[in-house]
Amino acid sequence: MKYAFLLLFLLGFITTSCQKNAANEIQKENAAIGDSTALSIKQARPAATSNNELAKQIDCEAYFKLNYVSDSLKAFYIAQLIAQHNSALSLNTKQFLLQLQDELLNPMKYSDQLAFTKVLAPVFNLEANQLSIITFPNYVQAQDSFQDISAESDLVKLTSSAKQNNNEEPSLEKGKLIYYPQILDSILKAGKPLVYVYSTKGVKSTCIKDFGFNAGECSESYHYLLDTRNFTTQDKNLFASKYKLDLIFENNPEIDRLMRNQVVKECEDCPSSSHLVKTFARLKGTDNVYFTYADTFPLNNELDTPSRGLILRTKENKIVNLWYKEVDLFGCSCL
Numbered sequence: 001m002k003y004a005f006l007l008l009f010l011l012g013f014i015t016t017s018c019q020k021n022a023a024n025e026i027q028k029e030n031a032a033i034g035d036s037t038a039l040s041i042k043q044a045r046p047a048a049t050s051n052n053e054l055a056k057q058i059d060c061e062a063y064f065k066l067n068y069v070s071d072s073l074k075a076f077y078i079a080q081l082i083a084q085h086n087s088a089l090s091l092n093t094k095q096f097l098l099q100l101q102d103e104l105l106n107p108m109k110y111s112d113q114l115a116f117t118k119v120l121a122p123v124f125n126l127e128a129n130q131l132s133i134i135t136f137p138n139y140v141q142a143q144d145s146f147q148d149i150s151a152e153s154d155l156v157k158l159t160s161s162a163k164q165n166n167n168e169e170p171s172l173e174k175g176k177l178i179y180y181p182q183i184l185d186s187i188l189k190a191g192k193p194l195v196y197v198y199s200t201k202g203v204k205s206t207c208i209k210d211f212g213f214n215a216g217e218c219s220e221s222y223h224y225l226l227d228t229r230n231f232t233t234q235d236k237n238l239f240a241s242k243y244k245l246d247l248i249f250e251n252n253p254e255i256d257r258l259m260r261n262q263v264v265k266e267c268e269d270c271p272s273s274s275h276l277v278k279t280f281a282r283l284k285g286t287d288n289v290y291f292t293y294a295d296t297f298p299l300n301n302e303l304d305t306p307s308r309g310l311i312l313r314t315k316e317n318k319i320v321n322l323w324y325k326e327v328d329l330f331g332c333s334c335l
Contacts (some may be wrong), residue, residue, distance in 0.1 A: 066318065067262060071104040074322050077312055078104075081286065096243045097313070100310075100323065111138060114151045115209060116195055116224055121240045122308040122325040123197055123226070124300045130177075131231070133195070133208070133224040133240050134327065137326050152222035155183050156213050163222035177223060179212035180262035196244055197226065198291070201278045202234040218331035229294035236297045238280070239308045247291070255290055259311070259319050270332035273303040279311075288313040289322075304330040 078101040082094060085239045101120045115121050115135035137148040143204050166278040184192060192207040205276070210225040230239065256278045263275045292309040296302040307326035310320050 005086070042320060046300045058264060058266055060264070061132050063264050063267045069320055069322075071107070074320065075101045075104040076315070077320060078322065079242070081289065081312065085285050090246045090285065091248055092243055093285060094284060096241070096245060104322075111149055112151050112154075114155075115222070116193055116240065117242065119181050119241060119243070120310065121195075121224075122327075124306065124327055125167070125237065125298065126301050126327070127177075128299065129228070130225045131228050131237060132212075133226065135222050135224075137220050137222075144315070150222070152211075152213070155187070155211065155310050156222075158183070177212050177214040179210050179223075179225070181210055183211045185207065192227075195226075195240040195242060197231075197240045198245070198247070198281070199238060201249055201294075203247070204230050204235075206230055218334035219328055221327075233298055236295075238293050238295075239291070248279040248284050249281045250279075252282070252290060253280045255313055255319070257315065259292070259318060262319050270328075270335065271304040271330045273305045273307065273326075276303065277309065283310075301329060304328075 012092050078097050082089065082097055086094075087195055096119060103119055110118060116133055121133045121135065123131065124134050128136075135150070135152060137153060138150040139146040140149055150161050173184075188335040191248045192209060193205055194205055196205050206229075207227045208224045209227045212223040212225065214221045214223060228242075265272065265275065268274075276294040278290050278291050278294070281291040283291075289310070289312050292311055293307060294303060295306040300306045305326040305328055307324065309321050309325070310323040313319060314323055
């Protein structure tokens with residue numbers, strides 16, 4: 001069994017050579033984008049009779065370079081952030097940022113770790129009484145097919161094999177969320193794991209009480225059902241972490257405006273709720289790092305892509321997603 005729950009914390013900054021490589025990457029990406037591209041994408045929109053015609057006239061390549069930066073560049077921004085705000089950051093916040101940086105630089109190192117052990121995990125309530133940490137398959141190409149290498153996939157396979165050995169039929173009904181109550185008990189001998197769940201107004205601790213798999217028609221997902229006895233129906237729960245983060249719960253209208261201005265829906269292939277993203281909490285000790293969300297409550301099932309994110313505002317007033325997760329409720333993968 002390959003599960004290792006002890007995460008290694010980086011207790012120093014990334015090496016000078018790594019910083020130089022990332023700095024070179026910043027220069028290359030900024031040169032490719034152009035200093036004026038971010039400001040001119042919306043201003044330069046020509047008149048057109050349809051979205052297809054408009055998309056052809058907009059530089060969508062520059063748009064994607066601006067909005068989807070590389071993980072190594074995100075890691076460099078985090079290193080800069082720690083260096084600039086070191087004395088103002090708590091130990092918990094530094095450890096949080098260092099693990100996020102490490103996950104970005106070394107994704108395969110964390111590929112066999114369960115979602116709730118990682119630095120951040122999105123929380124969604126897609127159906128009544130189903131508040132859950134949700135994660136998705138991690139497909140990689142293996143010869144002529146794609147293989148899910150997530151740790152959660154191995155849990156489902158383990159249970160399916162046990163059922164087959166007992167002459168039971170594996171229960172993977174399409175479009176139905178199936179829970180496997182025996183899984184967590186079998187791998188977590190010390191008890192159900194504790195996580196901190198963050199809402200728009202505060203944080204509460206709770207336990208994971210069940211594990212399930214949803215084999216949807218257009219997407220697949222793994223669900224860690226949360227114990228909600230300590231929650232209320234007014235709580236707008238958004239993400240979970242093993243870290244007790246120091247946050248200032250506030251909205252920043254200026255950053256919300258920058259995020260909206262950075263969206264060019266004509267360049268997107270599928271419907272998205274990116275234009276509805278808003279800030280709700282600032283990382284204490286910084287003035288430019290915010291947690292974000294786009295969603296409806298109490299059920300998170302009305303938008304095309306309800307989302308959770310952590311963004312950084314650069315000196316150039318660009319918005320960079322350091323971490324971002326969404327649920328595709330539109331069904332883009334079926335198109």
